[in-house]
Amino acid sequence: MKHITFWFDFISPYAYLAFERLPAALQGLSYSVSYKPVLFAALLKHHGQLGPAEIASKRDWTYRQVLWLAHSHGIPMDLPAAHPFNPLALLRLALACSDDGHPSRYVTETVFRHVWRGGADAADAQRLQALTAQLAPALVPDGAEVKARLKAHGEEAIARGLFGVPALAVDGKLFWGFDALPMLRRYLEGDEWFDGPAWDTVCQLPVGLSRSR
Structure with a gap:
């Protein structure tokens, strides 16, 4: 059985x-997931990049595309009242509900749907208070242990x-983005392409031109 680590931030519509989509995308395969x-x-910040919502025209396209993707895959989705927002409180809450740094699928699902269903303000203090009461975290979300x-x-x-x-992440390989789910499935099915040179040789491609920052 393969083990998948699902890295996410609740602020990301693609992560939602x-x-x-993950259960349907990998239906019939044997695997486990940690969130x-x-x-x-x-x-x-580490990579010196702007987020999609920080570029005006890209922001508009991102919201159009994610709503289309949700529609085309039958996934209920509503944009929150404001986006982007500060996700720290939600990330800490999810972590506070686990004893090993990996919140359960239930916790992760509950917080994701708090953000991406209903169209309310994801960062509203009263809604956060109600969400915290619902999840009943074992640790203090704003405590030093959770922050660490x-x-x-x-x-x-x-x-x-x-x-x-x-x-x-699985077997040391990273699959990025919602649209990588079919690729991940083929890897888990044992597609021989992943045993060939293509995966690693792309790292050796010379850089032809680099823009100064």
Whole structure:
């Protein structure tokens, strides 16, 4: 049985779509999943990138595309009242509900749907209070232990080469994005392409031109 680590941030609509689609995308295969929250903004900062919502025209396209993807795959989805928002409280809450840094699928699903269903304000204090009461975390979400966990997840993600979410890791390989789910399935099915040279040789392709920052 293969084990998949699902890296995500609740702020990402693509992470929500991938989370909802994963069971159907991998139906019939033998695998297990652990869910690992990470602050997407920390990855962007490390790599010197802007998020999709920080580029006006890309922001508009992102929202159109994710709503279309949700529609085409039959996934209920509503944009939150404002986006982007600060996801720290939600990430910490999810981590506070676990004893090993990996929230359950139930917890992860509950928080994702808090954000991406109903069209309400994901960061509203009263809604967060109600969500916290519903999940009844074992740890204090704003406590030092939970904050340290989230920081450690970010450091691990960067060390593993993550640059965005969702990212699904299996056997040392990273599959990035909602549209990588079919590729992940083919890998788990044993597609011989993954035993060939293509996966590793792309790392050796020379850089022809590099823009100065």
